[in-house]
Amino acid sequence: MKMSFRWYGQDDPVTLRNIAQIPNMRSIVSAVYDVKPGQVWPEESLQQMKKECEDHGLIFDVVESIPVSEDIKLGSANRDELIDVYCENIRRCAKYGVKCVTYNFMPVFDWTRTQLDKEDKDGSTSLVMYWDQMRGLDPLVDDIDLPGWDASYTKDEIKDLFKAYAVIGEDGLWDNLTYFLQKVIPVAEECGVRMAIHPDDPPYPIFGLPRIITCEENLDRFLKIVDSPANSLCLCTGSLGCAKSNDVVAMIRKYSAMDRIAFMHIRNIRILDDGSFEESGHLSDCGSLDMYEVVKALVETGFDGYVRPDHGRMIWGETGRPGYGLYDRALGATYINGLFEACEKANR
Numbered sequence: 001m002k003m004s005f006r007w008y009g010q011d012d013p014v015t016l017r018n019i020a021q022i023p024n025m026r027s028i029v030s031a032v033y034d035v036k037p038g039q040v041w042p043e044e045s046l047q048q049m050k051k052e053c054e055d056h057g058l059i060f061d062v063v064e065s066i067p068v069s070e071d072i073k074l075g076s077a078n079r080d081e082l083i084d085v086y087c088e089n090i091r092r093c094a095k096y097g098v099k100c101v102t103y104n105f106m107p108v109f110d111w112t113r114t115q116l117d118k119e120d121k122d123g124s125t126s127l128v129m130y131w132d133q134m135r136g137l138d139p140l141v142d143d144i145d146l147p148g149w150d151a152s153y154t155k156d157e158i159k160d161l162f163k164a165y166a167v168i169g170e171d172g173l174w175d176n177l178t179y180f181l182q183k184v185i186p187v188a189e190e191c192g193v194r195m196a197i198h199p200d201d202p203p204y205p206i207f208g209l210p211r212i213i214t215c216e217e218n219l220d221r222f223l224k225i226v227d228s229p230a231n232s233l234c235l236c237t238g239s240l241g242c243a244k245s246n247d248v249v250a251m252i253r254k255y256s257a258m259d260r261i262a263f264m265h266i267r268n269i270r271i272l273d274d275g276s277f278e279e280s281g282h283l284s285d286c287g288s289l290d291m292y293e294v295v296k297a298l299v300e301t302g303f304d305g306y307v308r309p310d311h312g313r314m315i316w317g318e319t320g321r322p323g324y325g326l327y328d329r330a331l332g333a334t335y336i337n338g339l340f341e342a343c344e345k346a347n348r
């Protein structure tokens with residue numbers, strides 16, 4: 001496996017020097033943040049990212065993410081233009097050494113939580129989603145202001161988007177994903193990039209928005225749309241794992257054996273009785289997922305893709321981007337390294 005770490009560029013309080021000091025750290029997962037979604041990424045930005053990483057002994061070879069415009073997801077009249085820009089961005093990334101591009105196909109919001117700094121008994125804080133804070137909210141009536149909801153939309157734009165997705169539904173979203181993949185995957189194949197779709201987070205409908213990258217049946221359907229290693233998964237244990245019906249370990253074993261996992265996001269979550277969840281420390285004992293079984297499934301199926309510790313808690317007084325502090329993600333990386341070493345030695 002190739003250990004990696006997400007970095008938000010020059011504005012990130014976590015520095016490349018910090019990251020390079022984490023044992024076994026190899027790759028940087030980043031993106032170009034100085035242009036709007038739907039625009040072509042300047043080559044200078046990619047070149048600079050590549051050089052900065054190399055100056056710290058790191059490799060910039062994973063992009064998270066090239067965002068997919070709502071117009072592509074909705075199948076609007078201008079989608080061909082936007083898909084052309086998307087393909088050009090894949091080509092440009094490849095030119096500067098990128099091997100894997102993560103994206104998602106979630107309507108409107110990348111993720112849903114009700115609080116980003118819920119304090120645990122030990123004083124650490126993390127992201128949580130509590131159903132009792134969600135129920136009763138109606139995006140077509142209420143002015144919803146949950147953390148992570150895109151502040152670049154006005155309330156009216158949000159309402160229009162909800163209505164547009166209600167019209168196309170799940171079937172329309174599958175059609176538009178198929179259209180996108182059939183144009184994008186051949187370009188990725190041509191330039192040696194593996195596209196890795198991130199599952200919906202959480203993997204069930206929120207406020208009636210359609211969600212399709214959610215479960216084994218749908219992942220099977222997704223992978224068949226274009227049957228190529230360039231059309232792969234970013235398997236996020238925390239996203240798929242917060243639906244109790246998903247057997248994350250079995251899914252990893254299956255899709256890794258098929259060589260259809262390009263990227264692993266590894267984190268743990270604690271599922272509560274009512275289906276709410278809290279992001280926990282990475283250790284198996286801290287949450288509902290068995291991280292040993294996750295890594296064992298990867299090792300036993302010969303996984304050689306990218307791995308990163310996903311969201312961490314805020315600990316030791318650190319402040320910064322929720323879920324993306326240095327300390328707890330570094331602990332996560334070290335724990336994951338340990339699990340890999342043990343499983344690899346046992347598997348020899």
Ligand SMILES: [Mn+2]
Nearest residue numbers: 236239265310
């Ligand atoms: Mn993830």
